[in-house]
Amino acid sequence: LVEKGRMGAVESDLARERLKRIASLHEAAGAVLVIEAIVENLDAKRLLFAELEGIVGDRCILATNTSSISVTAIGAQLRRPERLVGMHFFNPVPLMALVEVISGLATSREVANVVHATAESWGKSPVHAKSTPGFIVNRVARPYYAEALRLLLEQAADVATLDAVMRDCGGFRMGPFELMDLIGHDVNFSVTNSVFAAYYNDPRFTPSILQQELVNAGFLGRKTGRGFYRYGDDAAKPAPQSEAPSQKPSALRHAGGLGAVDALAERLRGAGFDPVAIEAAPGLYCEGAAIHLTDGRSATERAEADGHRDTILFDLLLDPAGATRIALARADQCSDAAWQAAVGLFQAAGFAVTRLDDVPGMAVMRTVAMLANEAADAVNQGVCSARAVDIAMQKGVNYPRGPLAWADSIGLRQVVTVLANLAATYGEDRYRVSPLLRRKLAVDPQGARFHAQ
Secondary structure (H helix, E strand, O other), X not given: OOOOOOOOHHHHHHHHHHOOOOOOHHHHOOOOEEEEOOOOXXXXXXXXXXXXXXXXXXXXXXXXXXXXXXXXXXHOOOOOHHHEEEEEEOOOOOOOOEEEEEEOOOOOHHHHHHHHHHHHHOOOEEEEEEOOOOOXXXXXXXXXXXXXXXXXXXXXXXXXXXXXXXXHOOOOOOOHHHHHHHHOHHXXXXXXXXXXXXXXXXXXXXXXXXXXXXXXXOOOEHHHOEOOOEOOOOOOOOOOOOOOOOOOOOOOEEEOOOHHHHHHHHHHHHOOOOOEEOOOOOEEEEOOEEEEEOOOOOHHHHHHHHOOOOEEEEOOOOOOOOOOEEEEXXXXXXXXXXXXXXHHHHHHOOOEEEEOOOOOOOOHHHHHHHHHHHHHHHHHOOOOOHHHHHHHHHHHHOOOOOHHHHHHHHOHHHHHHHHHHHHHHHOOHHHOOOHHHHHHHHHOOOOOOOOOO
16 A cells, blocks of 8 residues: 555554464454454354354454355354354455444344444444345345346347446446456356355346356356456457437427436436427327336337337436436337437437337336345345445445435335336246335335435
8 A cells, every 4th residue: 555655654554563463363362353254164164263262251252254154053053152243344345335244143232233333433334234145235236137137138238238228327336247247257156046045046036047157168257358248458348339320309298297207308408408398198208209217017018008109218317417328118119210219319418329128127227126125125024224225235335326215216106116017027026026115105105215305
């Protein structure tokens, strides 16, 4: 850090003075907190803590940095399992703020609180969690990968295009495919399999045959030079699909009542359009095209239900005012003229327009809905609080918004509608709606929220 100019020499010397290397566990006898970060193996961890228990004092807290092993199981054979707690850091540890403070069945609440306060005093962002498979982050993050892999399997778009949509429309720092390549498919696939098995093959966590094939081939991502992308000096990253320039339509009509539609109408107004207000389903209407926010149905299905052939859907945008890209899907019945009018409309407002094949729920919307659904289930099952899950996903994996705060922004009714429509289309329990989402809507159909305004 000194060489990089990020730390002064005096500060470096003081830090070194506070570090002490030991050659034997017995030299840790006076420690008040011991954090284990050895191999991710239950038997190895049990042996280490059993030895430590005979060395350290009775007031010493024992913490494990496990990312996937049950804290309850690690502590089960200790004489005093109440002093064992999970303290799961995220890599790179000096840069990532999150620490999951994980309580096993025997963990003392006082011990968990002391570790939480200690992590906070270090400048970290700790959250309490119950020892369940995946804890918070590794469980709630599964849909980010799973829905992307499902979209690719269904040929919604190529990997570069789907990554661009998740970044440029959804505001995620990395697209799911480049992130899986960075993590390593052996690691990512192993975690998915672990969570899937731990939840007794719950279809919500079903691994992907596409990722299995990459692992079979040894295409593990950056570390092997090939994953979904190729890496190396001569490897060019493919460009995402964007529609060719199209003519700006002459007129625009706007049916309000939905935040995402109203925000786009405002941006289009700034681009020189003067939307005429009409009474219709919330959407934008130009030259025969009816443009709606996806609700979990395909554009083709919605066109049939609405009796409007020229139906086009747009994907969820984190920031409609500042987004650089918008993803559209057209019904199979939609005319080329209506499609070109919609493309020209958004290009005039400064968007790169990407076409996704007509998959239900599109990309960002179905992913965010599933992330929110999994987060709601974690809260419903007592794994963590709503506040904790949002902190964990922002601080642990750099999501642009906590999944439950995002659900509040979209509207819980819209999230439930998307999930219900996905479930109806696929006929899979994978898309079942969390009981907590339904409960909140039952109490307050219009203003249900996870966080107070």
